[in-house]
Amino acid sequence: MAELSAQTQAELISVAHDLAQAAREATLAHFRSADLTADNKEVARFDPVTVADRLSEQRMREILARRRPQDAILGEEMGAQPGTSGLTWVLDPIDGTRSFLAGTPTWGVLISVADATGPLYGLIDQPYIGERFEGGFGIARMVGPQWERALQTRAARPMADCLILSTFPEVGTAEEGAAFHRLAKQCRLTRYGTDCYAYALLAAGHVDLVVEAGLQAYDVQAPIAVIEAAGGIVTDWTGAPAHQGGRVLAASSPEVHAAALAVLALA
Structure with a gap:
């Protein structure tokens, strides 16, 4: 597809952050709650899904229906929805549901927007610890309770x-x-x-x-x-x-x- 305009890129970034905020609220409403249970999506192994997974994806899809109805969606819990723009939002409403169930804090929410060549921009959001990692469209940064800083991988080493x-x-x-x-x-x-x-x-x-x-x-x-x-x-x-x-x-x-x-x- 044609290169996205600066205006479109800015809109996609804004939408992604709105999705992440909605997912934070949905997941934290249930994290470490005493009555949290899970259904198992598989027979051969324990692959849990909770009310928080479903609510998180539902809230994100509601925002996309309002702000980017022309885009396709691929979500872990609710599957694929076609679009007409050539862009697809790829959503994992809770990455690490086993960790979520166990009360450990390193689970996250994954949000990206992709075209036919692959992901163009993405967020790794950590709701409980309050850190958000952002990459794409010329951006590479993380924001957390202690600081905001540029992202840079390590230099090569043995x-x-x-x-x-x-x-x-x-x-x-x-x-x-x-x-x-x-x-x-x-x-x-x-x-x-x-x-x-x-x-x-x-x-x-x-x-x-x-x-x-x-x-x-x-x-x-x-x-x-x-x-x-x-x-x-x-x-x-x-x-x-x-x-x-x-x-x-x-x-x-x-x-x-x-x-x-x-x-x-x-x-």
Whole structure:
């Protein structure tokens, strides 16, 4: 599609922040509530959805219906809705519902707008800790209770000095898990359980790698926009585009990405 005008970009940014604010209010109304329960969306494993997930996406869709009715929507809980503009809003109303259920604070809300080539702009919003990470349309910044600062990924460093994050130690299939752990053994420190916050920390320059598998488009499109705006790189495990999900490798620099890719390519 044609390059978006400055006016359109500004409108999309404004809408994205409105969505994030609505999602904050919807999710925090239920976070750490004593009566919070979850339905399981799958049979083989526990894949929870709560009233907060559904309310968060509903509130965001209501705003899009008013402000951007011409755009398509892809949301985790309510699926795909067609549009006519060539733009799609990709929404994860709570990324890290298991963390949300457990009362841990690193779950987030993912919002991005994409065209046929992939994500153009995205937000990683952390409602409980009050941090918001923004990338795209010439912007790379985070705003939180303590400060506002530009986002910039770490400079390249040897794999032995790298910090690597992933949500689950299992990392997908047995084969995918083996590839991840081969890579993790070469790194200085490995941590788990941070959900979308891992990608925010990479964009902010605190870690070098995030490696995951089995992701969906709504899990990764906002992180891609934020990390790329901050100077990082996100692909699948073969180096191809990752905006449809699957196996995802996010790295702080092309050098770290290439080194990690060489290990993961053995899977």
